[in-house]
Amino acid sequence: MFDIFASRKYSFEQIPDLTGKIAIITGSNTGIGKVCAFEMAKKNCTVILACRNKEKSEAVVEQIKSETGNQNVDFIQINLLKLASIKAFVDAFLSRYQQLDILINNAGVMMPPFGLSEDGIEQQFATNHVAHHLLTLLLLPTLQQSSDARIVNVSSMGHRIPFRRLDLHSISDPKKYNRIVHYAKSKACNILFTRELARRLEAQGIQNVFVNTNHPGAVSTELYRYTPSFATYILRSLVLITPEDGALTQLYLATSPEIKEKQIRGQFYVPYGVPSQPGGVAASADAPLELWEFTEALIKEKVASYEGAPI
Numbered sequence: 001m002f003d004i005f006a007s008r009k010y011s012f013e014q015i016p017d018l019t020g021k022i023a024i025i026t027g028s029n030t031g032i033g034k035v036c037a038f039e040m041a042k043k044n045c046t047v048i049l050a051c052r053n054k055e056k057s058e059a060v061v062e063q064i065k066s067e068t069g070n071q072n073v074d075f076i077q078i079n080l081l082k083l084a085s086i087k088a089f090v091d092a093f094l095s096r097y098q099q100l101d102i103l104i105n106n107a108g109v110m111m112p113p114f115g116l117s118e119d120g121i122e123q124q125f126a127t128n129h130v131a132h133h134l135l136t137l138l139l140l141p142t143l144q145q146s147s148d149a150r151i152v153n154v155s156s157m158g159h160r161i162p163f164r165r166l167d168l169h170s171i172s173d174p175k176k177y178n179r180i181v182h183y184a185k186s187k188a189c190n191i192l193f194t195r196e197l198a199r200r201l202e203a204q205g206i207q208n209v210f211v212n213t214n215h216p217g218a219v220s221t222e223l224y225r226y227t228p229s230f231a232t233y234i235l236r237s238l239v240l241i242t243p244e245d246g247a248l249t250q251l252y253l254a255t256s257p258e259i260k261e262k263q264i265r266g267q268f269y270v271p272y273g274v275p276s277q278p279g280g281v282a283a284s285a286d287a288p289l290e291l292w293e294f295t296e297a298l299i300k301e302k303v304a305s306y307e308g309a310p311i
């Protein structure tokens with residue numbers, strides 16, 4: 001809550017030169033993701049904005065190009081509420097690029113009224129977790145070709161909002177919907193997915209892919225569109241940090257040479273680039289595999305062409 005007082009272990013100035021690196025950032029036309037795109041472009045990274053809104057995203061691409069001078073900034077449309085769109089995004093990406101070094105799974109939605117994705121999956125679970133699970137696994141073979149690949153799954157301290165079990169089989173049941181608890185579950189899923197993917201990479205001896213997760217801080221962005229305006233006003237006035245500060249922790253995990261030097265894998269970081277521990281269900285021993293198997297089965301049921309995780 002009081003990220004404003006946290007110590008700074010990373011700064012924009014510490015981002016190394018990213019010439020030759022290619023990055024995808026979901027939800028990068030606003031908020032924390034936009035700052036990541038901007039700062040990485042400044043350091044000569046080729047940045048692909050993976051976003052839903054074409055008009056808004058193309059304007060941001062032009063802004064980043066003109067303000068950083070980096071012309072290697074691209075937009076490829078993705079709608080995380082449609083699993084078919086994830087596959088179409090990956091096909092479009094692979095038709096333009098042969099390499100991927102950094103994937104920041106940043107896009108998210110917080111506490112909306114109940115709604116289902118095109119595939120009939122509750123929208124917070126669908127957007128924040130299922131879509132990013134599929135995106136990551138479709139891109140993993142390409143990431144594996146990088147000498148120092150980074151995957152950052154943006155979670156939240158909201159994963160600590162208490163709940164006893166994920167209750168995955170009723171996650172899309174409107175009668176069981178609690179918009180606060182479902183947000184917490186989706187953000188716990190980001191951590192559980194990170195832990196299970198890191199375990200699988202290690203089990204297969206894959207050394208060059210580093211997957212980690214973070215809480216960016218309580219950040220003043222459009223994420224609060226579904227929270228009461230009075231509460232948001234109080235938060236903004238008192239405790240919320242800027243999107244620039246909110247971007248630092250995921251930029252650390254995505255770009256710092258320390259990740260490779262210190263072999264940081266499957267870890268949870270908080271502002272500003274500080275290691276921490278997840279809590280509640282996100283810390284449990286069995287939930288990473290349970291979530292992985294449930295999500296794989298769910299995607300196979302919804303996407304006929306999905307052959308399963310390559311790991």
Ligand SMILES: NC(=O)c1ccc[n+]([C@@H]2O[C@H](COP(=O)([O-])OP(=O)(O)OC[C@H]3O[C@@H](n4cnc5c(N)ncnc54)[C@H](OP(=O)(O)O)[C@@H]3O)[C@@H](O)[C@H]2O)c1
Nearest residue numbers: 027031032052079080081106107108156218219221222223
């Ligand atoms: N802000 C905070 O206090 C805070 C705290 C903890 C964690 N986080 C996490 O930080 C991440 C970034 O959030 P933010 O604060 O920067 O929020 P934001 O300003 O609301 O940005 C969210 C981004 O996600 C995109 N998005 C949402 N649904 C999508 C969909 N179906 N398909 C494609 N893109 C979609 C949005 O695009 P549209 O414009 O098309 O909706 C937007 O670009 C989220 O994962 C959030 O959970 C934020």
